[in-house]
Amino acid sequence: MSQTLTERIDAAIEFADLESAIPDAITDNLASNISLRPYQRTALERWLIYMDKYKARPKAPHLLFHMATGSGKTVLMAALILDLYRRGYRNFLFFVNSAQIIEKTKENFLNPASAKHLFAPSVRIDDKPVDIRAVDTFDAVNTNAINIHFTTIQGLHTRMQAPKENAVTIEDFRDYKVVMISDEAHHLNAETKSKDKLTKDEAKEKASWEGTVSEIFRQHPENMLLEFTATVDLSNDAIRAKYADKILYDYSLRQFREDGYSKDIELRQADLPPEARMMQAMVLSQYRRKVAESHGLHCKPVILMKSKTIKDSGDNEAAFTAMVAGLTGEALDALRAASEGDETLSRAFTFIMDERAMSGADFARELQGDFAPEKVVNVNNPKDLENRQIELNALEDRGNEIRVIFAVDKLNEGWDVLNLFDIVRLYDTRDGKANKVGKTTMAEAQLIGRGARYFPFIAPDQPDAAREKRKYDSAVDTPLRILEELHYHCSHNPKYIQDIRNALRETGMLDDTARTVRLRLKDSFKQTSLYVREYVWTNDRVRNPRDGVAGLDAYKIEGPFTYPNLMTGRVTEASAFGGGQLTLKPSSKEPVSRDFKLADFGRAILGFAMDANDFFHFANLRDYFPQLASSSQFVTSVTYLGGVIVSVRGLPDDLDNLTARQKLDIAQYVLHQIESGVKRESVEYIGTKDFKPYPIKDRFTDKVLKLRIEGETGQSWTESNVPGLDQIDLSGKDWHAYDDSYGTDQEKHFIKYIHDQEAWLRGVYDDFYLLRNEKAVKLYDFDTGRAFEPDFVLFLRKKDEEASTILQLFIEPKGDQLRPQDDWKQGFLEQVKTKARLETVFQGRDYTVLGLPFFNETGQTNTDFKAAFETEALDV
Structure with missing residues (x-):
């Protein structure tokens, strides 16, 4: 069997020792709170190698990033958009399967005020500002902006079949090269499956989703299709064959968990009615909040109450509301007495009632306030869910006090939540047969995987540990370990427990080899x-004092710099009315290279160039050059810009008469190179x-x-x-x-x-x-x-x-x-x-x-x- 794309790239990296540095256009323009994780950097490096060094790359690439739920695929999309802009692409078609995901996606891409905004407040590529815009059509868009059309694949198909004015049409894709970005891309494979394996819904999708995307992709020779999913069905022969030469990066949920980026899953089975399981989850949720607060951390834990039907969900919500309203200290005391054999719940009651000295009555009143009806939401109405999508995407925000969500299956995809710690299964049925995982159970396992996204925090006892990774695998008896666990509450049903374990094992969220041991000092x-x-x-x-830094050479900044834009003086002419061929009027002189001292461009030029780049503001420069006395010294001293030489190639007459605009462009280019070099070589800590x-x-x-x-x-x-x-x-x-x-x-x-x-x-x-x-x-x-x-x-x-x-x-x-x-x-x-x-x-x-x-x-x-x-x- 021939090698897959993944295997070919792996071999090229290993044997040719290929590597590719991630360009500043990406790292400088992502939001400041985004630090690329190692596997995200690997994905980007593979992309760069594929685009720049892979000789078999087609002109119109179709690629799949097969990455675990919660691994930050949206961050990777933003990074790729920035790199593709650098490569000349301006138009992006972003489509998903569900309308409820569109609004939260727009929020992440377009709203700088959003806590999950993906881009820097000011995006600059090649020293020029770049806007990021949502557009309805690619006709007459800003050619210097990133133009994104957000849609569902169903809506896109409808518009392709019945075009409307001021809406994207098939002509848009013939006239402009477009990057198509598909989230949850496994929905695009209905047509690939053989007919006898199509479900009724898939058969309905067959004529639209995959076919529409394929048709759009073929419209322009430089169109590009980038797919992202965590759950492509590679066990299907046809789908595996389709993606053999398209999977650029494969990062499994199993590897994601083993690398420490997910919560650990704890299955809690209780021989109790649904109402009692809801009460247990509520106590554990409040315990998490109090443990976090006692360590100076803000965490508002969320519970998902999952029902089998919409009617059941409404009834369970009513039961929960009544239970909270009638909660008493006696009821909590009784729950504590009944939980003596439950190590986790006992620890919660001990912490709250003994260590924090809270009476049962006071605890009941606190729970009534924190789980009041206005802090509970039911998302089973599709229209209401669409309206609430931004709110549900911001559950971690301090101003968002939602504590409980009642749902059936509306949150199975596209839900990006980090502070979900409890899922309560309020029904007791199973669809597994003969040791095979049923469809419903697999969907539950996938929901657990979505909820297992890690809640990032800085541990007071490990201030240098990565905030986005588990910290207490080596000390699971530490109180903060409760913030690294997702509890799945279900009834006592050994056969179902075996089913869900099998499903979690298949998805990679359960590790059969894991064991808990006690290591004791003798x-x-x-x-x-x-x-x-x-x-x-x-x-x-400690922070690096940079005592020995006295100039650019401390960061290995050496000249001369070479300005890349050649000024040849060559002119092309064509008739405005067409009908004639382009004529080229070459200059009588040949281009030459000439060295310039950057300081000779003048204080006004250099000052303007520095003002336009936050890195060269004096307060920031002092962090990197602590001996610097003033901005003026940075401009004039030979150890700083005063000693910088830049080589410019162009016609002699042009070089003799550089305009102010040209000098500014050259200065901004050199400053950008210096900034990149300083950041590359600087060390923040020692x-x-x-x-x-x-x-x-x-x-x-x-x-x-x-x-x-x-x-x-x-x-x-x-x-x-x-x-x-x-x-x-x-x-x-x-x-x-x-x-x-x-x-x-x-x-x-x-x-x-x-x-x-x-x-x-x-x-x-x-x-x-x-x-x-x-x-x-x-x-x-x-x-x-x-x-x-x-x-x-x-x-x-x-x-x-x-x-x-x-x-x-x-x-x-x-x-x-x-x-x-x-x-x-x-x-x-x-x-x-x-x-x-x-x-x-x-x-x-x-x-x-x-x-x-x-x-x-x-x-x-x-x-x-x-x-x-x-x-x-x-x-x-």
């Missing part, structure tokens, strides 16, 4: 003087060289971990397949502080290595202890401030009559497959010995902090580690 270690009295030393991250002491007993504690079994990772010491471990009773080794090890094969090999050195170490040191670092301590790279959590800290202590010497070693076992991306960590560890400063003095104790090369059980890596370990451990 009681013997907790009683040692090292644990009780001693310290672990780590550094901090790691301090001063290491501070923190009590070991405060940093290293018992842990509850959620681990995914992958090879040795997640396997206990006794379950391990690493040779020789069965001969070592780790629980009886007092030097191994924790009672077990669930690490990688290399980590287990390292523990075995320390075991083999035990006699030698005891001959040198009075005691030594090895501690697994499960987010206990974090280091920061001296040069860039990148965070790093070494896998182990080894403490070696030697005593004499007057003082003790404590050696603290940071150690990182590393598999060969991870070396290339993590080599910077080894470089940092090897700098610790010479750069770390321990200025705090403890009488009678001398501390030394060191880092070692990576440990690897085989090859040169381990030779380097052993040499360094033996040298440093003996140097006391």
